[in-house]
Every structure is written in C-alpha cells, then in structure tokens.
Amino acid sequence: MAAGEVNVYSARKEDLIKPLLDDFSKQTGIAINLVTDKEETLLQRLQSEGVNTPADVLLTTDAGRLAAAQKAGVLQAVKSEMLAAKIPAAYRDPDGYWYGLSVRARPIIYAKERVKPADLSSYEALADPKWKGKVCVRSSDSIYNQSLVAGRISHDGEAKAEEWAKGLVANFARSPKGGDRDQIKAVAAGECDVTLANTYYLGGMVNASDEAEKQAAAKVAVFWPNAATSGAHVNVSGAGVTAHARNRDNAVKLLEFMASDAAQRWYAETNNEYPVNPAMPPSATLKAWGEFKADTLNVAKLGELNAAAVQLMDRAGWK
Amino acid sequence: MTVSLEPGASAPRLATSPIAGHGFFQWLRAQWVGLDRWVLLVVGVSLLLALPVLTVFVTALQPAGAVWRHLADTVLADYVRNSLLLMLGVGVGTLLIGVPAAWLTSIHEFPGRRLFEWMLLLPMAIPAYIIAYTYTGLLDFAGPVQTALRESFHWSRQDYWFPEIRSLPGAVLMLALVLYPYVYLLARAAFLEQSVAVLEVSRSLGAGPWRRFHAVSLPMARPALIAGVSLVQMEALADYGTVQYFGVSTFTTGIFRVWYGMNDSIAAAQLAGLLLLFVFALLVFERFSRRLARFHHTGNRQFRPARLALRGRWRWLATLACLLPLLFGFLLPAGQLAIWAFRTAPRMMDGRFWHLLSHSLSLALGAALLILALALLLGYGQRLRPRPLARAAVRGAGLGYAVPGTVVAIGVMLPLAAIDRGVDGWARQWLGLSTGLLLSGTVMALLFAYCTRFLPVALHSVEAGLARIRPSMDDAARALGATPRAVLWRVHIPMLRGSLLTAVLLVFVDVLKELPATLILRPFNFNTLAVRTYELASDERLADSASFALAVVLAGIGPVILLSRAIGRSRPGYDAVS
Numbered sequence: 001m002a003a004g005e006v007n008v009y010s011a012r013k014e015d016l017i018k019p020l021l022d023d024f025s026k027q028t029g030i031a032i033n034l035v036t037d038k039e040e041t042l043l044q045r046l047q048s049e050g051v052n053t054p055a056d057v058l059l060t061t062d063a064g065r066l067a068a069a070q071k072a073g074v075l076q077a078v079k080s081e082m083l084a085a086k087i088p089a090a091y092r093d094p095d096g097y098w099y100g101l102s103v104r105a106r107p108i109i110y111a112k113e114r115v116k117p118a119d120l121s122s123y124e125a126l127a128d129p130k131w132k133g134k135v136c137v138r139s140s141d142s143i144y145n146q147s148l149v150a151g152r153i154s155h156d157g158e159a160k161a162e163e164w165a166k167g168l169v170a171n172f173a174r175s176p177k178g179g180d181r182d183q184i185k186a187v188a189a190g191e192c193d194v195t196l197a198n199t200y201y202l203g204g205m206v207n208a209s210d211e212a213e214k215q216a217a218a219k220v221a222v223f224w225p226n227a228a229t230s231g232a233h234v235n236v237s238g239a240g241v242t243a244h245a246r247n248r249d250n251a252v253k254l255l256e257f258m259a260s261d262a263a264q265r266w267y268a269e270t271n272n273e274y275p276v277n278p279a280m281p282p283s284a285t286l287k288a289w290g291e292f293k294a295d296t297l298n299v300a301k302l303g304e305l306n307a308a309a310v311q312l313m314d315r316a317g318w319k
Numbered sequence: 320m321t322v323s324l325e326p327g328a329s330a331p332r333l334a335t336s337p338i339a340g341h342g343f344f345q346w347l348r349a350q351w352v353g354l355d356r357w358v359l360l361v362v363g364v365s366l367l368l369a370l371p372v373l374t375v376f377v378t379a380l381q382p383a384g385a386v387w388r389h390l391a392d393t394v395l396a397d398y399v400r401n402s403l404l405l406m407l408g409v410g411v412g413t414l415l416i417g418v419p420a421a422w423l424t425s426i427h428e429f430p431g432r433r434l435f436e437w438m439l440l441l442p443m444a445i446p447a448y449i450i451a452y453t454y455t456g457l458l459d460f461a462g463p464v465q466t467a468l469r470e471s472f473h474w475s476r477q478d479y480w481f482p483e484i485r486s487l488p489g490a491v492l493m494l495a496l497v498l499y500p501y502v503y504l505l506a507r508a509a510f511l512e513q514s515v516a517v518l519e520v521s522r523s524l525g526a527g528p529w530r531r532f533h534a535v536s537l538p539m540a541r542p543a544l545i546a547g548v549s550l551v552q553m554e555a556l557a558d559y560g561t562v563q564y565f566g567v568s569t570f571t572t573g574i575f576r577v578w579y580g581m582n583d584s585i586a587a588a589q590l591a592g593l594l595l596l597f598v599f600a601l602l603v604f605e606r607f608s609r610r611l612a613r614f615h616h617t618g619n620r621q622f623r624p625a626r627l628a629l630r631g632r633w634r635w636l637a638t639l640a641c642l643l644p645l646l647f648g649f650l651l652p653a654g655q656l657a658i659w660a661f662r663t664a665p666r667m668m669d670g671r672f673w674h675l676l677s678h679s680l681s682l683a684l685g686a687a688l689l690i691l692a693l694a695l696l697l698g699y700g701q702r703l704r705p706r707p708l709a710r711a712a713v714r715g716a717g718l719g720y721a722v723p724g725t726v727v728a729i730g731v732m733l734p735l736a737a738i739d740r741g742v743d744g745w746a747r748q749w750l751g752l753s754t755g756l757l758l759s760g761t762v763m764a765l766l767f768a769y770c771t772r773f774l775p776v777a778l779h780s781v782e783a784g785l786a787r788i789r790p791s792m793d794d795a796a797r798a799l800g801a802t803p804r805a806v807l808w809r810v811h812i813p814m815l816r817g818s819l820l821t822a823v824l825l826v827f828v829d830v831l832k833e834l835p836a837t838l839i840l841r842p843f844n845f846n847t848l849a850v851r852t853y854e855l856a857s858d859e860r861l862a863d864s865a866s867f868a869l870a871v872v873l874a875g876i877g878p879v880i881l882l883s884r885a886i887g888r889s890r891p892g893y894d895a896v897s
Contacts, residue, residue, distance in 0.1 A: 007843060013854045013855075013857075013858055014851075014854055015838070015854065015855070015858070016627075016858075031843050033843035034843060034844055035760075035841065035843050035844075035845075037838050038579075038838075040579040041725070041728075041729075041838075041839045043670070044729060044732065045732060045759075045760075045839070047776075048732050048733055048736035048759070049739075049756060049759055049760070050736070050740060052739060052740070052743055052753070052755045052756045053756075054755075054756065054760060054843070070580070089410065139566045139573075141566075141572065141576060141580070146580060151719065161784065163492050174483070175486075175566060176565075176566050177485040177564075177565060178455070178485065178564075179857075180859065180860040181859040182455075182459070182859070185461035186459075186460055186461055188461065189461035189465075189466065190475060190476050191460040191461070191476055199415035201859065204859075204860075209662075209663070209666070210862055214460065225666075231477070285388055306580065306582070307527065307580065307581045307582050307583075310581050311389050311581065311582035312392075313392040314389065314394050315392075315393055315772055318567055319568060
C-alpha cells in the first residue's frame with residue numbers, strides 16, 4: 001500500500017470501468033476502492049457525507065450530473081496541463097471542476113429495408129406527420145432523452161421544442177417502453193421504422209455473442225441528423241475530484257490515466273464510445289458509421305435545462 | 320411478508336400488574352409506573368426503526384416549489400390511477416390464484432397434490448423485476464414468440480393483435496405471479512386450521528363442497544386472506560423495478576422523476592408522503608376488517624378428516640389450477656433464465672461470483688437474525704406490557720414495508736450522516752481528532768435499512784406465534800411450579816419454533832432479492848448477486864445477467880422449501896395426520 005489508494009464513486013457500471021481501474025492499479029500500485037450506483041444517489045451520498053466523505057473521485061455517465069455536482073459544491077477545481085491538452089474545451093469545465101472522458105452520440109437509427117436515408121434530415125423533422133405510427137422511443141424517464149430534449153430547448157427555444165415534442169409523441173408507434181437496445185430491436189423487427197438510440201448500444205449489438213442481437217443490428221443503420229444545423233446530440237461521461245478528497249494527488253493521477261491514449265483506446269474498443277481526444281481513432285465498428293458533425297453546445301448546458309426538459313415532456317404527453 | 324398462522328392474530332392482553340391504591344392519582348401513578356423499561360424499550364426501538372420514514376415526512380413538511388402545479392396539471396392523475404389499479408389488480412390476481420390453490424391442496428386429494436403443496440411457493444424466490452425482464456424477452460414484439468408467429472403465418476405488424484406485456488395489465492400479471500405465494504401461504508394455513516367440527520356440522524346439514532367453501536371456509540379464512548392481500552398490495556405499491564421497466568407511471572416512478580429529473584427532493588418526499596397515506600388507508604382497512612371478522616377455534620389438537628378425493632374431470636381441473644401458477648410463475652421464467660445462463664455462464668462466471676454469493680448470503684442471514692431479534696423484542700414487549708402507546712409505536716415502525724427501497728435508503732442516509740457529522744464535530748472540538756464516518760457507508764447502514772423495510776414481515780409471524788400461546792398456558796405452567804425461564808424454554812420456544820423459522824426464512828428471501836437500498840447504501844467493493852444482476856440487466860444485457868439472476872433464485876429456493884415444511888409442522892393436528 002506504499003502508493004496509497006483512491007476511492008471512486010462511479011455511475012458507470014462495474015463491467016464498464018473495472019478493467020480500466022485494474023490497469024491503473026497495476027501500473028501505479030495505487031489501490032482502488034469502488035462503489036457503483038446511479039449518479040443521482042451518488043451525488044446525494046456525497047452531499048450528505050460532507051467533509052467526511054471517503055470518495056476522492058466522482059465518475060458519471062452524463063455531463064449534466066457533473067455540472068449539478070459542481071453546483072452542489074462537492075467537486076474541486078483541478079489544473080492539469082495533460083488533461084487540458086488531451087480534452088477539447090467543449091467537453092470539460094472551463095475551471096477544471098470536471099473533465100469529459102468519453103463521448104456518446106444519440107443519432108437516428110432506421111430500418112434499412114423500409115427507410116431511405118434521403119427521407120431523414122433532422123431530429124426536428126421526425127415530428128412531421130409523415131412519420132405517424134413509425135417512431136419508437138424510450139420513456140422520458142431516460143436521462144438520454146431528457147438530455148436530448150434539453151439540447152432541443154437550447155437550440156430551438158422552449159416553445160418550438162414543446163411543439164416538436166408534441167409532434168414526435170403523435171408519431172409514436174407505441175407507448176414508450178424498454179431500453180435503447182429494445183428500441184433498436186423494435187426497428188429491426190418492424191414494429192416501427194426509426195428510433196433514437198446511443199451508438200454504443202448498437203455497437204454492443206453488432207459485436208454481441210447472441211445471434212439474434214447481431215441479426216437485428218444488421219437490419220438497421222445510423223443516420224447523423226442535423227448535419228446542416230446544430231449537429232448530432234452528444235453527451236459525455238466524465239469525472240471530477242471531490243471537494244474533500246483525501247487522496248487528491250492519486251485522484252488527479254487517475255483522471256490523467258483515463259485521458260491517456262491507452263485508456264482512450266480502451267473506451268473506444270471495449271465500450272464503442274467516441275474518445276474525447278480527437279487525435280484518437282474510434283473503433284472499427286464506429287468508423288463504419290461514418291464521420292459526423294457533433295453538437296458543440298457545452299454539455300453543462302444540458303444539465304441546467306434538465307428540469308425544464310422533463311416538465312416539457314410531461315406536457316407533451318411523452319410517457 | 321407476514322404469515323399469521325392463526326386468523327385474527329394479535330397479541331392477547333395480559334392483566335396489567337395490579338398496583339395497590341385507589342383514585343385518580345393512583346391510577347395516574349400506575350400509568351406512569353407502567354412506563355417501565357419494557358415500554359420504553361419498545362417505543363425506543365420502534366422510533367429508531369421509523370426514523371427513515373419520519374425523515375421523509377419531515378422533509379415533506381417543507382413548502383413545495385412550483386412542481387406541484389405542474390404535476391397536478393399533467394401526470395398526477397396518472398400516478399394515482401395507475402397505482403390504485405395496480406394495487407387492486409394485484410390484490411384480485413393473487414386472490415384468484417392463491418385461494419383456489421390453497422383450498423385444493425389443503426383439503427383435497429388429486430394428482431400431484433403433494434408436490435404442489437410446496438412447489439406453489441417457489442415463485443416467491445423470483446424477484447419481480449427479474450420475472451418482468453424474462454417475460455419481456457419472451458413476449459415482446461422482437462421476442463421469440465411473436466417472431467415465430469410472424470414467420471409461420473407470414474404476418475407483419477398490422478396483421479395481428481398480441482397482448483402487450485409491457486403495460487399496466489402486464490405489470491399486474493407479473494407482480495401477481497410472484498406475490499400470490501404469500502396469499503396462498505396464509506390461506507392454506509387458515510384452511511388447515513379450520514375446525515373440523517364446523518366443517519362436519521355443515522356437511523351433516525347437507526351443504527355440498529361448493530357451499531361449504533363459500534359459506535363456511537371462505538368467510539372463516541377471511542381475516543387471513545385480508546392480511547395476505549394487504550401485504551401483497553403494499554409490495555405492489557412499493558415496486559419500482561417492474562413498473563419502471565414497463566413504462567407504467569405510478570407513485571414510485573413519479574417520486575424518482577420529480578427527484579432526479581426535476582431535481583426537487585421536497586416535492587419527491589411529498590409524493591412519497593402521499594403514497595404513505597395510501598398505505599395507511601390500507602392498514603386501517605385491514606385492521607378494521609379483521610376486527611369485524613374474528614373467529615376463534617376452541618381446541619388446539621384436532622383430527623382432520625381424510626382428504627376429499629376429487630373424481631373425474633375435477634381431478635384434472637384441480638391439477639391444472641395448481642399447475643398454471645407454478646408454470647407461469649416459476650417453471651417458465653426459471654427455464655428461460657437457465658437457457659440464457661447456460662449460454663453465457665462460461666463467459667460471465669469468474670472468481671467474483673463466490674464473493675457475490677457470500678455477500679448475498681451473509682447479508683441475508685445477518686439481517687434475518689437481527690430482524691428476528693428485534694421482532695421478538697417488540698412482540699414480547701407488547702405482550703408483557705400492552706400499552707396503546709407501545710402498540711402505536713410498533714405500528715408506525717411497520718410502515719417502512721410499503722415504502723420503496725430507495726426512499727428508505729435516503730431516509731437512512733440522511734440521519735446517519737447527521738449523526739456522523741455530530742460525533743465528528745464533537746470529537747474535533749473536544750478531542751482534537753476526526754472520527755470521520757462511523758455509520759455512513761458501512762454494512763450497519765445497510766442493515767438499518769433492511770430492518771426498517773422488513774421488520775413487519777418478521778413481526779407478523781412472531782405476533783401470530785405469540786398469540787397462540789394463551790396467557791392461561793403461562794399461568795398453568797407457573798401454577799405447576801415452572802420458573803419464568805422454564806416457561807420460556809419449555810412452553811414458549813417449542814410453540815414458537817415454527818413461527819420463528821418462518822420469520823427468519825421470509826426475511827432471508829426478501830433481503831436476498833432486495834435491490835434499491837443495497838445499491839445505494841453498500842460499502843466500497845461490496846457487491847451482491849442482486850446488484851450484479853441489476854447492473855447487467857439495466858445495461859440491457861439480459862442474457863448475461865441470467866447466471867446471477869438464477870443464483871438469486873436458487874439461493875432463495877432452499878429457504879422456501881424449508882418454509883413450506885416448517886408450516887406443515889407447526890399446524891395443529893400435524894401429529895395426528897401423517
């Protein structure tokens with residue numbers, strides 16, 4: 001234990017983070033203690049533990065939650081040349097309270113058999129009556145949809161975004177249910193023609209051991225919407241050092257490790273997420289879906305607008 | 320969950336210790352003296368256990384923001400409607416499955432009866448969220464059943480209608496399938512205990528089997544049925560995993576949406592408070608109907624008549640009535656899990672599996688024993704000093720059962736953190752050192768949450784067991800020269816054994832399945848089978864999660880089988896019948 005330890009509260013599931021943390025321990029000799037949970041409850045735990053919190057690092061899968069953690073005063077600013085050099089400004093906090101570590105995009109996914117890509121253009125256009133009964137979407141309980149709607153509010157204004165949400169709800173093939181993979185499977189099986197889903201779910205299906213998932217993935221394709229306007233909706237997973245970290249130096253080391261080329265490659269290959277470092281190549285699976293224009297909105301904005309987005313979806317009848 | 324082995328169970332009152340003196344002041348003094356350490360202990364422990372729920376109430380007392388206006392305008396009506404329908408649907412569903420099965424297996428003879436007697440309890444080992452995942456995998460549009468239909472008949476989406484599993488009726492069905500064993504358990508115990516004399520009299524008066532069922536047996540079993548159904552309904556109200564996965568908006572999903580999505584913890588606490596009012600109404604109704612219908616049997620040892628052998632098609636109908644719940648509640652989902660596990664286990668199983676298993680088992684066992692000890696304390700406390708104050712406190716401590724695990728967890732986290740802060744501040748000021756976190760983030764916090772959530776399960780069993788020990792038995796034993804200790808060991812323990820075992824096993828299975836509180840309160844590097852299952856399933860890797868889900872189910876089966884045997888033994892007349 002000469003090198004000490006670092007305590008991590010992680011909203012990333014154990015399977016999606018443990019191998020990386022193990023590598024870190026192997027390289028540095030620093031032991032890692034891990035608790036995983038939803039980000040909201042981890043944040044609550046940090047707040048109630050206050051100055052005595054054992055946690056040194058908070059890892060989340062959503063930038064909005066990092067911004068909320070910063071606002072709650074449970075993070076501290078970290079200055080690191082290495083982090084600043086590797087991570088573009090849109091994906092980190094200007095003062096260094098948190099850093100994005102991987103990028104996740106939420107494009108349109110469509111049935112190759114029934115939809116011509118030429119008919120697709122933007123998120124907004126999915127509210128057109130021509131898609132009536134053809135859109136499958138996950139519940140508005142999903143943070144991914146909440147962030148996406150927050151993005152629309154930021155770009156189009158609240159009134160237009162609400163009108164859009166109402167149009168989209170009118171086009172639902174069925175009442176929202178299931179997770180992202182379920183939406184993709186529903187498109188593949190013909191229950192609907194288009195959906196919104198995070199690309200790493202599709203990547204997981206393409207590389208699945210299960211034949212049925214593979215076949216379903218083969219029936220759909222990715223369309224990058226809003227190429228002419230805002231760009232496709234993206235969010236980041238990221239991390240910050242807690243305000244009362246006892247192992248601050250080790251915590252910063254861990255963040256730098258996760259932004260390193262090797263770790264970024266691991267994110268890309270294992271989880272099918274986009275590296276935050278633009279110099280790093282995405283996985284072969286992701287490359288096959290082509291380049292895209294990502295929304296340059298600072299991801300912290302999504303967190304600010306989250307409550308507005310949820311209420312808007314309630315009003316639009318998005319279950 | 321409760322198992323009152325006797326209808327109309329409640330602790331009998333003992334005569335309070337006579338205190339010499341007359342007049343109002345003496346009476347007042349007697350009341351005060353009556354507040355001895357037993358009463359204080361019972362009230363103190365109850366308050367401690369009610370602390371998480373009280374925390375929620377206190378939070379709810381703060382003025383709410385604009386969120387309520389929004390909720391009332393949009394989704395609140397849905398929350399109320401869906402929660403009520405879920406509660407009613409699950410209540411009716413569990414009665415329709417559990418009562419006939421109990422009636423058939425307890426008094427009749429038909430093919431497979433001996434097996435059904437205990438196998439009908441098996442669905443209890445399956446957590447509701449796991450059965451929901453499994454049936455969705457089987458029955459949704461992209462699943463094997465619908466795909467096979469489409470392929471064999473060349474249908475496309477518009478050509479046929481298929482019931483939607485992820486819906487309110489689907490959620491009712493899922494919950495009813497895993498919760499009916501509780502109604503079955505109570506109904507069976509009630510039917511088995513019904514006085515033979517009453518049934519014989521009704522038979523000799525010319526009542527046929529149907530009439531004996533609905534005019535005699537059913538009304539006599541009513542208190543037990545109501546107790547069972549109200550517990551099942553509390554479970555249904557507290558369910559989060561199933562309704563969330565099915566996209567059904569209820570109070571529980573609403574609480575999280577308001578809290579996380581709209582970032583308003585006060586309004587969320589108020590929603591939770593509203594949910595508690597539902598529960599409270601349910602409890603009052605339960606007490607009320609039990610009071611209206613209380614039956615006493617006059618003897619303890621009774622000879623039960625030979626089972627009524629069913630003939631002809633009735634035999635097979637009876638087999639079918641027992642087979643269907645078993646098939647859909649256990650065999651099918653467990654089979655699907657086994658198929659998935661068979662495929663994915665080589666990849667998913669590693670050294671960590673044994674850690675998960677040992678964490679799950681030791682937590683469940685530790686919690687079960689701790690909760691049993693608390694239930695005994697409260698049960699005996701109330702028996703020795705029956706005071707309205709103590710009884711009210713104990714009832715208050717029982718509310719935690721219907722509160723969603725996440726809410727209980729937050730209710731545990733906040734006061735424990737406050738205690739830690741207080742101790743730490745004191746130590747810093749006076750001792751110049753920091754004590755850090757003493758309770759938060761430890762197994763203690765987790766056990767606290769389990770106690771709050773599952774105490775009522777054990778308490779019901781213990782109270783029911785104690786109720787069977789009539790005060791006259793204590794008196795008789797004492798009159799025959801037994802010391803209080805001897806009464807405890809030679810009268811109480813032997814008579815309570817079945818109830819205590821029931822309490823331990825029920826809590827054990829419940830803790831094994833528990834997810835939300837474990838997820839929130841567990842210490843560093845501490846995972847359980849349920850947590851691992853959830854992490855994989857919520858990442859939409861159902862097949863990968865199957866090995867762990869199956870392990871939860873298998874670990875629960877042993878206790879469930881033990882349970883059915885314990886209940887078989889503890890019924891009166893057991894010795895008389897093989």
